Amino acid sequence: MKNEFVNDGKKIFNLLGNEKWKYLLSVIICAIVVPAFDLALPWVTKWMINAVEMGSKELLIQGFLTMIIIFILYSILVPITGYHYEGRSHKPLLGVRLRLLKHIIGMPFNFFSKQHSGELMSRLTGDIDELFDFYKEQTYDIISILFKGIGALAMLFILDIRIAAPVIILGIISAVSRSYGVKALKENSDDVRKLSGEANSLVSDSLGGIKVVKAFKFEEFLNRDFTSIMDRVTRKAYDRNIIEIKRNALSYIIGSLNFLGVLCIGAYMISKGTLDVGSVFAAIMLQEGIIEMFVAFGTYGFGIKIQIAKSARIFELFQEKQERQGKYEGSGSHICGDELIAIEEGSFSYNDREAVFTRLNIRIMRNELVILEGQSGTGKSTLSKILTGLMPLESGNILWCGKNANMSILRNNVAYVPQEPYLFKGSILDNLRIGNPKATMDEIYKATKKACAHDFIVSQPQGYNTVIGERGLTLSGGQRQRIAIARALLKEASILLIDEGTSAIDSEIENILLDNLISEVDKRTVIFVAHGPTIAKRANRVIEI
Ligand SMILES: Nc1ncnc2c1ncn2[C@@H]1O[C@H](COP(=O)(O)OP(=O)(O)OP(=O)(O)O)[C@@H](O)[C@H]1O
Ligand SMILES: [Mg+2]
Secondary structure, three states, X not given: XXXXXXXXXXXXXXXXHHHHHHHHHHHHXXXXXXXXXXXXXXXXXXXXXXXXXXXXXXXXXXXXXXXXXXXXXXXXXXXXXXXXXXXXXXXXHHHHHHHHHHHHHOOOHHHHHHOOHHHHHHHHHHHHHHHHHHXXXXXXXXXXXXXXXXXXXXXXXXXXXXXXXXXXXXXXXXXXHHOOOHHHXXXXXXXXXXXXXXXXXXXXXXXXXXXXXXXXXXXXXHHHHHHHHHXXXXXXXXXXXXXXXXXXXXXXXXXXXXXXHHHHHHHHHHHOOOOOHHHHHHXXXXXXXXXXXXXXXXXXXXXXXXXXXXXXXXXXXXXXXXXXXXXXOOOOOOOOOOEEEEEEEEEEOOOOOOOXXXXXXXXXXXXXXXXXXXXOOOOHHHHHHHHXXXXXXXXXEEEEOOEEOOHHHHHHHEEEEOOOOOOOOOEHHHHHHOOOOOOOHHHHHHHHXXXXXXXXHHOOOOHHHOEOOHXXXXXXXXXXXXXXXXXXXXXXXXXXXXXXXXXXXXXXXXXXXXXXXXXXXXXXXXXXXOOOHHHHOOOXXXXXX
């Protein structure tokens, strides 16, 4: 259990990557400046009180000057170290977010159909923000409290061991009392985190499908679900408050007893003449730091446990296996015979469901026009994604130029138009350039003309620079499909694979577009996933699936 705790602590620290040691150094420097002054003050106070008691004007002036120097140093060093720490902590924390995003993008395609984007967003934002809070606030507090507590303890021993002993005992009692309610708080925080993930998923789903929500007057049900989650969060927050109130009350009582205890012992020792007034004052001032340290064992032990629980969701993501691209033994796209791509005895099923296809054998040649045909749900889009290298076969082989293909070689060589094309929220030009970032404007016009997109693009308010909103929502379905086709054409890949890419286009434009795409066969292989007979008649081959 303890080992697990240490290991998890290390994992959190390691999340900071290469910058972690620099970060640790700067947090240590920053965190010891304030307590160093807190430790110096009781010392000078004792010095001045004793000076008054002895009637030594000289000692009093010296003490006073020392106090002023301490204050000046304090006001210079605290902002400087604070500024340095802010700057140092920013970079590694940003690094964690970037690495997590990179890791998520590197997950296999299948992962995204299992995971809700709202849930992922909540990890990338909420959980990481809390992790930042831990690095920036809690680590600072822990180091500063430890430094002050150990320093105060050492000074107390130097002052008088008889007054140090009761302070330690009282500190231990405080620490034990502080562990009250820890388990309940941890469970509470786990539950709240799960609920906020659910709420995020619900909101992002509703916003994504806002058209359906409004058209079907689905708002009421969503409100009901959202309210139910929020009710549960409120109840959890209420439970948490109750535990916190009890913890704080206990902590207040124990804190007051501590203060009274040291005061009584100090007064008794002064009355017996075994301790001077200055030392008792100093002991009372130092006591706070020591008690704080003991209490922190209870609180931060708990704080770190909560943090580990929160970070667990981030670790879980980091532990998810990355996509395995595998190695391609062949020598690239163009040095091969007539057969471009082939599947041998290929089988595939989604997450242990019934197989979509088994022992499938297909061969697709260079400069061929192939139609993938089949009823709805037979696996055409699934096969398209496999041919594009988005998902691996479950068993069997997929070959590129006769050699076992990896995902990367397929992605490089297949230009894919998905059944539901996705456009990003930039301009039309930005979206087209995804196909080929280096394309010249002439090449872009050529592609958009072939895709029957040029005319409607130039009629947009800012032509090619028109911003098309999230998922291209300011365009019609058919316009989005044509931009997606132009984007694929720009890629100039050996295979153009269009998964029902013309379903939303009227038949007049569709016919021109199909003619244009079929003429691409001179340069590349064209694979259409299609239902209708229009195109099947012109195909070299129809593959039934
Ligand atoms: N991400 C997924 N997870 C689980 N099952 C899936 C997933 N995507 C598709 N399926 C299932 O796999 C089967 C094949 O789906 P696919 O989308 O490949 O069919 P399709 O032939 O393209 O159909 P359509 O002509 O309607 O587009 C279907 O039964 C579908 O329910
Ligand atoms: Mg499909």
